[in-house]
Every structure is written in structure tokens, then in C-alpha cells.
Amino acid sequence: MEHTHTAEGHAHHDSSTKKIWKTFWILLAVTMVEVGLAFLHLETGFPSRVLLNGVFVILTVVKAFYIVSEFMHLGSEIKNLIYTVLLPLLLFIWFIIAFLYEGNSWKNLNRDLKPGTPIEAVKAPAEGHGHH
Amino acid sequence: MDTAVTAKKKWWDGGYSPFNVSYGKLMMWYFLISDAFTFGALLISYGTIRFSSTSWPDPNEVFRSFPGMGHANLPLVFVSLMTFILIMSSVTMVLAVHAGHMRDKKAVAKWLTWTIIGGACFLACQAWEWTHLYHEGAWWGRNPFHNVDGTLASTNFTNFFFTITGFHGLHVTSGVVLNIVILANVLKGTYEERGHYEMVEKVGLYWHFVDLVWVFVFTCFYLL
CATH class of the missing domain: 1.10.287 (Helix Hairpins)
Known part of the structure; x- marks a missing residue:
């Protein structure tokens, strides 16, 4: 295992660190959009509660996808592992x-x-x- | 482990893990699935009770305080800070795992330390929030907050809030303890001797899961 990791790690040092930070900025941006929309609703009553809740649920799933796929690295595992984790869910x-x-x-x-x-x-x- | 993966490789013919990960890592994934169902059951029972109630307290009314800001009306601000801290600690954890791949002991120790600090900060925030709510009269079995429509609320709201955020906080606590154990092993040179830092990856998976659960808790309790 360590052979592949070190080989891969040295070759892609910069690109994988960049990817980590990119994921961080995406997660932060999505959270800020959520909070921003909540404030918009508090101030103006727009968007409506039902629409807002739908958007919140979708954005939550987006964040979950990035955490599992990038931080937990599941996106880069082989299909067998992805299925054994996701199908029960x-x-x-x-x-x-x-x-x-x-x-x-x-x-x-x-x-x-x-x-x-x-x-x-x-x-x-x-x-x-x-x-x- | 044989990792020269080709398209024709027969994964189920034996001789290697059909999941291409070590036993320990696979079991961590399975543990996390079971934990996901535990949190799922808690959050869904919360949703069921909320759907069966005619009215419910407004989170923007309940969670509107910030340490040192007195009675200023600041909904969502404090919990956004908590979310930021947890996401940040997830990033430092990935960087520790990344450093482990490079066999860079010093960097692993550095990023693990930051992750532990992040976890401790999150727990401190939660302790403050709980204390603040307790002083406002909220606790298991006690709910001082009224429903959105002005009617008297049942204690369902506080019971679910303290149970679920408490269960999540317990996970953060054990995550911090695990990180400290791993950091001690890193400093002792255990993984250097072993030839790989896979334990950092396994604990990393757990730590990201805790972050993942918070994403759902944040949505269910503070946004919806």
C-alpha cells in the first residue's frame, strides 16, 4: 500500500493539496450561501419557507457529497467499495x-x-x- | 498489497481484497455506515415528531446569541462559526493524511495537532452554547421557548436538541481522544517503524464522518 501512496503522493503533491483547499472553499461557500439565504428570508420573507427548505436540503446533500468524495476519498476508491458503502444507505x-x-x-x-x-x-x- | 489495477482484474477471484483497501479501513467504513444509521434514526425521529406537531419553536429565535455580545440578536452567526471550525479541522485532518502518504512525520504531527485544536475549539463552542441555553431555562424536560404561532411548546424541541447535539459532541470528544492517541504514536515513531501511516487515514475517516454528521445537524436544527 505505501508504495502506491508514496509514488502517487510525490508526483501529485501540489495538485492534491490544491484539491483539498478547493474542497474547503466549496464547503465554506455553500455554507455561506445557506446562511445568506436564511438572512434574506428573515429580512424580506423571500424565498418562501417551502422553497428555502428545499434549497437547504439540496445544498446539504451537495456538502455531504464533497466531504465523502474528497475528504473521505471515496470518490477515488474502486467501484466495489463505493457500492458496499452507498447501497445500504x-x-x-x-x-x-x-x-x-x-x-x-x-x-x-x-x-x-x-x-x-x-x-x-x-x-x-x-x-x-x-x-x- | 497489489495495487497495479488493470481493467481486466478479477476482483472476486481471491488473493487480494476485492475492495482494494486493508481490512482495518474497510471495517472503519462499515462502522461508519452503522453509525450513519444511528444518527439517521435520531434525526428522522426528530423529523417525525416535528412533522406531527402543529407548531414548533423558531431556531432563529432560540439560537441568536454570541459570546460577549449580550442580548444582541445574531441568529446563525455562532453556529456558522462552529461549522467553520469543524470544516477547517477536517481540512487539517486531510493534510495530516496527505503528509502521512509522503511519510513526513513532522508534517503529520503538525496537522494532527491543528486538528486536535480545532476539535477542542468546537467542543468549547458547544459547551458555551449548552451553558447559555441552560441559563435561559432550556434542558431535557424543560423548554422556555414558545412556538412560532405563539402557543406553548412541548419539551420535544429541547429533548431532541440536547440529545442529538450531545450525541454528536460525544463523537467529537472521542474523535479528539483518538487523534491524541494517534499523535502520541506518531511522535513515538510507531508508524515510521511500521512503514506506513494508515492509522492516520482510519482515524481521519472517523473525523470526517463527524464533520459530515454536523452538516446534517446544522441543517436540521438551525436552518430548517
């Missing part, structure tokens, strides 16, 4: 959608079934029973 897609949907549905149920709420929506099946 695909579970998160289902994990996030299912649980946030569940939370939202819980909120709606709580609101609709609160004491004192008109119960037209829940009445319909009860009437059906009455006909028999």
Missing part, C-alpha cells in the same frame, strides 16, 4: 419518506379528531351501519 430514502409521512398523518388525525371538531368526515360509515 439507499434505505434512507424509504426511511425518511415513510416516517415523515407518518408524522404528518398523525398531525392531521390529531387535528381532525380533536374534541369539538365537526365530525362530518367520520360520520359517514356510521350512517351506513344504521340502514341495516
Whole structure:
């Protein structure tokens, strides 16, 4: 292992150090854009909360990509390693959608079934029973 | 290890690691995957509870203080500084790994020291933030902050905040301890004798993961 690293290291000393700093500036710039947008929203109300949250999530994934790919060097590993690391993480897609949907549905149920709420929506099946 | 990679190489025929990394490094990756699921579960449960609540405290109201600035309204400024410190310490860690590839003992020691300092600064910031929030009346089971719509908030907000940032802080703490152990070995010449600085890479992977988690914590608690 050390053979490849030293050979590679000496040849690309400057370019790989440059790449590290480039990644740093990208991460810093993205964070500053995020904070800037948050302030813009506080001052002017633009962009709207929903749009802003979407942008924040996308920029977070961008930062995660640079950290994993450059700092953790995964981008330069062979495909076998990339797949064994990334494929299990695909579970998160289902994990996030299912649980946030569940939370939202819980909120709606709580609101609709609160004491004192008109119960037209829940009445319909009860009437059906009455006909028999 | 045979690293003369050609397009025709049969990775699964045995004789070498099909992942082209050492056992220790591969296991560090697998540990980090499991840790990612632990943090994922914590953050997703936070998201679920937040989605199931009709209203939630505004982070810009809660996190608006800066050390020595009294009651000035400075949302996001302090946490941006913390983020900067952590990204910076990630950079010094990559530079330590890079120096390890060059077998440059002095440079490895220098960059590891900077990484340890960065980690300690981050922890100091977090200690200040926690102390400040504690004095404002926030703690597990206590939430002095009102919801955005003016209603009384439950303690979910503070419980999740202290649990998740606390769990992350615990990771930073163990990262700093690991870095100190590695630095001691570097200075002792352990890796020079071994012929490679791969331990620096393994601990580096862990350190970057801690930075990665912070990126998500930053978004989930301070931005959204």
C-alpha cells in the first residue's frame, strides 16, 4: 500500500493539496450561501419557507457529497467499495419518506379528531351501519 | 498489497481484497455506515415528531446569541462559526493524511495537532452554547421557548436538541481522544517503524464522518 501512496503522493503533491483547499472553499461557500439565504428570508420573507427548505436540503446533500468524495476519498476508491458503502444507505430514502409521512398523518388525525371538531368526515360509515 | 489495477482484474477471484483497501479501513467504513444509521434514526425521529406537531419553536429565535455580545440578536452567526471550525479541522485532518502518504512525520504531527485544536475549539463552542441555553431555562424536560404561532411548546424541541447535539459532541470528544492517541504514536515513531501511516487515514475517516454528521445537524436544527 505505501508504495502506491508514496509514488502517487510525490508526483501529485501540489495538485492534491490544491484539491483539498478547493474542497474547503466549496464547503465554506455553500455554507455561506445557506446562511445568506436564511438572512434574506428573515429580512424580506423571500424565498418562501417551502422553497428555502428545499434549497437547504439540496445544498446539504451537495456538502455531504464533497466531504465523502474528497475528504473521505471515496470518490477515488474502486467501484466495489463505493457500492458496499452507498447501497445500504439507499434505505434512507424509504426511511425518511415513510416516517415523515407518518408524522404528518398523525398531525392531521390529531387535528381532525380533536374534541369539538365537526365530525362530518367520520360520520359517514356510521350512517351506513344504521340502514341495516 | 497489489495495487497495479488493470481493467481486466478479477476482483472476486481471491488473493487480494476485492475492495482494494486493508481490512482495518474497510471495517472503519462499515462502522461508519452503522453509525450513519444511528444518527439517521435520531434525526428522522426528530423529523417525525416535528412533522406531527402543529407548531414548533423558531431556531432563529432560540439560537441568536454570541459570546460577549449580550442580548444582541445574531441568529446563525455562532453556529456558522462552529461549522467553520469543524470544516477547517477536517481540512487539517486531510493534510495530516496527505503528509502521512509522503511519510513526513513532522508534517503529520503538525496537522494532527491543528486538528486536535480545532476539535477542542468546537467542543468549547458547544459547551458555551449548552451553558447559555441552560441559563435561559432550556434542558431535557424543560423548554422556555414558545412556538412560532405563539402557543406553548412541548419539551420535544429541547429533548431532541440536547440529545442529538450531545450525541454528536460525544463523537467529537472521542474523535479528539483518538487523534491524541494517534499523535502520541506518531511522535513515538510507531508508524515510521511500521512503514506506513494508515492509522492516520482510519482515524481521519472517523473525523470526517463527524464533520459530515454536523452538516446534517446544522441543517436540521438551525436552518430548517
